[in-house]
Amino acid sequence: MSYCAPVAAVRLTSLTKTFDGVMAVDGVSLDIADHDFMILLGPSGCGKSTLLRMIAGLEDPTSGDVAIGDVRVNDVEPKERDVAMVFQSYALYPHKTVQANIEFPLKVRGVAKMERAEEARRAAATLGLTEFLDRKPGQLSGGQRQRVALARAIVRRPAVFCMDEPLSNLDAKLRGETRAELVALHARLASTFVYVTHDQVEAMTMGTHVAVMSRGRLEQVGTPQEVYARPASVFVAQFIGTPPMNVLPVGVVLDRNVLVGIRPEHLELDPSSTVRTTVTLVEHLGHETLVHARLGDTSVVVRLDAIEAAPSVGDDVGLTFPEQHLHLFDPETTRRVDG
Amino acid sequence: MTRDAASRRRWRDAPLALAMLAPSLIVLGAFVLYPLARAFWLGHQRCDPTGANCRSNGWDQYLDVFRSEEFQQAFGVTFRFAVLTVPVGLALGVGLAVLADKQLRGMGFFRTVFSSTVATSVAVASLMWFFLLNPSVGVLADWIGGVAKNPGLLQDEDTALWAVAISSIWANLGFTFIVVTAGLQSIPADLYESAYVDGASGWMRFTNVTLPMLGPTLLFAGVVLTSRAFQSYGEFDLLTGGGPNGSTTSLTYLVYGNNSIIKNNSGLQAAVAVLLFAVLLVLSLAQIRGVERRVHYGN
Secondary structure, eight states: OTTOOOOOOEEEEEEEEEETTEEEEEEEEEEEOTTOEEEEEOOTTSSHHHHHHHHHTSSOOSEEEEEETTEEOTTSOHHHHTEEEEOTTOOOOTTSOHHHHHHHHHHTTTOOHHHHHHHHHHHHHHTTOGGGTTSOGGGSOHHHHHHHHHHHHHTTOOSEEEEESTTTTSOHHHHHHHHHHHHHHHHHHTOEEEEEESOHHHHHHHOSEEEEEETTEEEEEEOHHHHHHSOSBHHHHHHSSSSOOEEEOTTSSSSSSSEEEEOTTTOEEOTTOSOEEEEEEEEEOSSEEEEEEEETTEEEEEEEETTSOOOOTTOEEEEEOOGGGOEEEOTTTOBBOOO | OOHHHHHHHHHHHHHHHHHHHHHHHHHHIIIIIHHHHHHHHHTTEEOOTTSOSOEEOOTHHHHHHHHSHHHHHHHHHHHHHHHHHHHHHHHHHHHHHHHHOSOOTTHHHHHHHHHGGGGSOHHHHHHHHHHHHOTTTOHHHHHHOGGGTTTOTTTSTTTHHHHHHHHHHHHHHHHHHHHHHHHHHTSOHHHHHHHHHHTOOHHHHIIIIIHHHTHHHHHHHHHHHHHHHHHOOHHIIIIITTOSTTTTOOHHHHHHOTTOTTTTOHHHHHHHHHHHHHHHHHHHHHHHHHHHTTOOOOO
């Protein structure tokens, strides 16, 4: 593959960023390996974009270090970091053609006209944009613009790709298609991707690793499967998974001083159970049915396969909590306590 | 609804629509349309200085005025004045707006200073420059020396138009600054960030992002400044009175100036005014048509 980029690990050490005294990123340390597709996942305002912008060199850290490869790059200009950035809005130059947009990073580096035109054509071909080279971004669909932004990023073969919610302006269908294309692109380029999103589906389907953030801090880093199967905190447990994990107060399920979490697909309806509850809402989603019920002051959700018989609103049902699927959290720290 | 029904309804609503439009139509008619029509009509008349006792001189009067040496010279002065003031005014406006478009402490003060001339009348600006350039008491005249002291920039045929142009550029700078600043603030920050990450220098970001994205703003400001330059009167009247030797007799001064050769002929004055209107119309259309192709109006 002609677009193999030089790869580089990214190491963040105790990285902190404050804006006018407001802590946006709070002492984040994170190792992103060569070839990794690292997803920075979290709700709006959790500091994930700020973290990405510090890697790209668009923000200076208040304290801590950013290293790319073995080099500390805190004081290095973005162009010297060998990083490319894909923005949420794509940031295409609306007055330039697709060809000129893709060529731009090479033009600013002084690459000869013929050579950069050739490189741009190859990058465009990689992303299926050859027939659009003479068009302006305004004449393209959202998905095509997104691919132009990617082509502009890959044309100079950076060591690290930084992507800031690049799919969030696409409709649901196109987002699904583009997710697959990005995974394929990562495999072809074999370079390091750092990808910011608030969409857990993107995180679960695209990332080789996921770093979940909340309020400027890292909550957990792991593979998507690890983060889903063994969430490190109540926040992660409830942020990942649709519908989110049920987290029940102390004493409802176990006679221990712990919060108990259980995913909706692991909670079972059992007529013989002594834990009784009343159904408040039933959602038939086609491939599954979600049953909402009240358990004391807490709302719980049970996920049933579409073929299972669902109760009706107002029915009295019993619930069982299979022990092997329970997640235990410290009620004070909300961190996982079951090893 | 059928076409006939829609048409009937339109006719039925017409009186109400007319009544609601009446205030605007009355103001427009009284202050724009009637004076315009009256000027067209006067343009083929020969009248006394009060505009009374008019008799037709034929519509050829427009052609005669257009061919006259006085009109040609005044047109040349006005054209040179526009060429001197518009590009320099635009360049300075863009330069100052870009300088002031930084998130630095105290920048609000500079923005206020740079935009302050928008609140300065032509009369005040002209008097200020009149004193600054006055060969006897003017500070600038003292600094520059040479022709600025004797006979004076405003008194020399070769420099008078330049001096008036400088005054005009200064007076219009506030307007250009405000318009360009507004244009700059509408440019998405991520275009700059993308160029920055790609390694573009400050100059490359200016030429590849700022200037192209300011296209519509610059077209608008260019058309307005050109129109203003062709309609400038106060500067010429207060600074030079159309002299020396007609070197600053612009078209508007030819129409209205105290020293104008057609001062006492309102028919000829009207003819020049109408021709000025025609020239401006053609120029503005040409500017918009010519430049618009290269202007990008966003996605």
